[in-house]
Amino acid sequence: MAAQPDYYEILQVHPSAEPEVVQAAYRRLSLKYHPDVYSGPDAHQRMALLNQAYQVLSDPSQRSAYDRQRAGARSRSVGPATPVLQVTPLEVHVGALPKGRSRTATIHITNGGPGKLSGLVVSHVPWLQVSPSQFEGNDLDIVLRIQGDRPGEFGALTAVEVYSNGGRVPIHVRGVVQEQNRSQPPDAPPRASMARGPVARRPTTDIARPLGPFARLPFMAWVAIGTAVSSVVWFNIAPGLALIPLGLGAWLVWERLMRDHAADVHQQGHEASRQGPTLARCRVCHAASNLATARKCPRCGGAICFACGACACTSGRGRGRTPL
Numbered sequence: 001m002a003a004q005p006d007y008y009e010i011l012q013v014h015p016s017a018e019p020e021v022v023q024a025a026y027r028r029l030s031l032k033y034h035p036d037v038y039s040g041p042d043a044h045q046r047m048a049l050l051n052q053a054y055q056v057l058s059d060p061s062q063r064s065a066y067d068r069q070r071a072g073a074r075s076r077s078v079g080p081a082t083p084v085l086q087v088t089p090l091e092v093h094v095g096a097l098p099k100g101r102s103r104t105a106t107i108h109i110t111n112g113g114p115g116k117l118s119g120l121v122v123s124h125v126p127w128l129q130v131s132p133s134q135f136e137g138n139d140l141d142i143v144l145r146i147q148g149d150r151p152g153e154f155g156a157l158t159a160v161e162v163y164s165n166g167g168r169v170p171i172h173v174r175g176v177v178q179e180q181n182r183s184q185p186p187d188a189p190p191r192a193s194m195a196r197g198p199v200a201r202r203p204t205t206d207i208a209r210p211l212g213p214f215a216r217l218p219f220m221a222w223v224a225i226g227t228a229v230s231s232v233v234w235f236n237i238a239p240g241l242a243l244i245p246l247g248l249g250a251w252l253v254w255e256r257l258m259r260d261h262a263a264d265v266h267q268q269g270h271e272a273s274r275q276g277p278t279l280a281r282c283r284v285c286h287a288a289s290n291l292a293t294a295r296k297c298p299r300c301g302g303a304i305c306f307a308c309g310a311c312a313c314t315s316g317r318g319r320g321r322t323p324l
Contacts, residue, residue: 083112084113086110117165125156128145
């Protein structure tokens with residue numbers, strides 16, 4: 001059975017057009033395609049269709065019946081509703097990837113239509129793996145694992161394709177593989193990148209500079225200022241209580257002096273341990289001795305040899321020590 005022609009398309013009017021518009025369109029097309037004017041081989045067929053369309057659409061009862069028939073035919077031609085596949089992002093850029101290492105990226109799959117979405121995720125390149133490769137649902141994530149094997153740029157316009165009952169979507173994946181630093185083992189975590197922004201462009205002296213002029217005052221000055229202010233306040237309240245901040249200030253000064261002394265001693269010992277022991281050789285027996293641990297002569301203060309007992313002040317024999 002042949003399909004019924006669309007009378008609205010024949011008269012080139014909208015389905016909701018007024019009768020006056022339908023009549024004006026029929027007159028205009030009749031003058032254009034009349035066999036006396038139009039010399040085409042389908043002139044009589046065009047004129048017959050125009051007359052048939054105007055006869056139906058000019059009568060209100062016939063037009064209503066035709067509209068109901070036309071709406072039913074369109075609803076049957078549409079068919080059942082299907083899902084609509086939507087994937088984001090459509091392009092994945094993994095950036096710089098060290099050689100021998102891998103990196104992951106995520107794509108999001110959603111359903112933009114009715115029904116339930118299901119399908120496959122296929123990788124077309126050997127350096128990319130997908131997980132999971134099958135899916136079923138309207139909102140889920142797919143993980144892409146990219147392996148950097150060969151140095152240089154890599155990429156493919158259809159590296160990954162998503163096939164589903166709602167359509168097919170290709171995904172572009174690209175990046176670059178860099179040579180591994182020899183000083184860094186392959187399994188070591190990547191080094192942290194340098195800081196960016198205003199702090200990175202600021203000189204080191206500006207970063208280490210105190211926040212204000214008062215921060216440059218030494219510790220002793222702060223203790224003196226705090227002790228003086230506290231003593232004045234407590235003296236106005238009760239004169240005897242003014243000794244409390246004075247004692248606290250004295251304890252802070254003593255504790256700071258002891259801490260600085262201990263730090264100096266530790267630094268001297270550290271430097272001495274780095275330099276090693278100071279050795280000297282006896283001029284008499286040629287034995288080597290450590291000057292730091294050797295006994296001292298009470299008369300000249302020189303080191304006494306542990307082997308022969310000679311020192312620098314031993315008379316008549318030219319005894320003494322020479323540094324090694």
